[in-house]
Amino acid sequence: MKREILDELLAARAAARSVALATNLGTGQQLLIYPDGTKGDLNLDADVITAAREALKADRSTTLKTPDGDVFIQVHNPPPRLFIVGAVHIAQALARMGQLAGYGVTIIDPRRSFAGGGRFEGYDVTGEWPDEALERLKPDIRSAVVTLTHDPKLDDPALSTALRSPAFYIGALGSKKTHAARLERLRRAGFGDDALARIHGPVGLDIGAISPAEIAISIMAQITQKRRQGANA
Amino acid sequence: MNDVEDILGQAAAWRRAGRGVAVATVVSTWGSSPRPVGSQLAVDDQGNFVGSVSGGCIEGAVIKEALDAIATGKPRLLDFGVTNQQAWEVGLACGGKVQVYVERLE
Known part of the structure; x- marks a missing residue:
């Protein structure tokens, strides 16, 4: 691998750009394939480049057969994102676990005394209102949104915004009773059963979690299940 | 933090x-x-490494x-199959097969 290719690849990743690295497994020649351009010394037919862009979209590395030999397409997409609403005790554990699992983590809490104080040092923290923050950050199909505040003033706007996004996971902390009341409020706000069924509540897999770290484990496990098993989960 | 970024970042460093x-x-x-x-x-x-291509078997x-x-500059494609315990050959105890591409950073 040439230094220019590696440096460009690292720069693309740092800038959260999607890029595929195509390598001819026989010659070692390489080509960087962006959604809108290419760079490198490996010549590929237009249909192979199209297939590489499809692999990028599907987020799946693959090997393509070409007249010049096998070409490995390594997909480099920006990390999936985890939005945590509520800079509470559980969020401290969940942010760490999300980061370990490869997510780009953002903590959202407009209450200054919660988000400040160095409890979330090194994480992306915003003091915007949850709906404003999520409208700006635009959760996509590779995003998870978890609300942890217990406060309808903060959780409800976050959930409303999340439900209007294609986020693959939406979870809300709260007991069955709290959750039923929350669904009722959202129903009155105009959300139908299909939309409300997207919310995992009470949040997390039922593993008897008690401590903040254990609850974070159950949430991270459910996010993982949803991401890896999707509709089968 | 991201796995791949870390590994390629370390390689570049x-x-x-x-x-x-x-x-x-x-x-x-x-x-x-x-x-x-x-x-x-x-x-x-020096043989220092980061990342993994198996559970440690290969x-x-x-x-x-x-x-x-690194010494010759020649890229290569390696095939690893199931371990044959008697032969002590390198392989995957889990019964899977993997193909690994190895290239030098120029």
């Missing part, structure tokens, strides 16, 4: 420090294999090939 470096990438898998396609391992000319052999790739 080693190279900038003047060390020989090779990168190994899982390009295909069959059956149960411990690490998915795209998983990477970076090796320097790393030793991959590092040996990586050191050879």
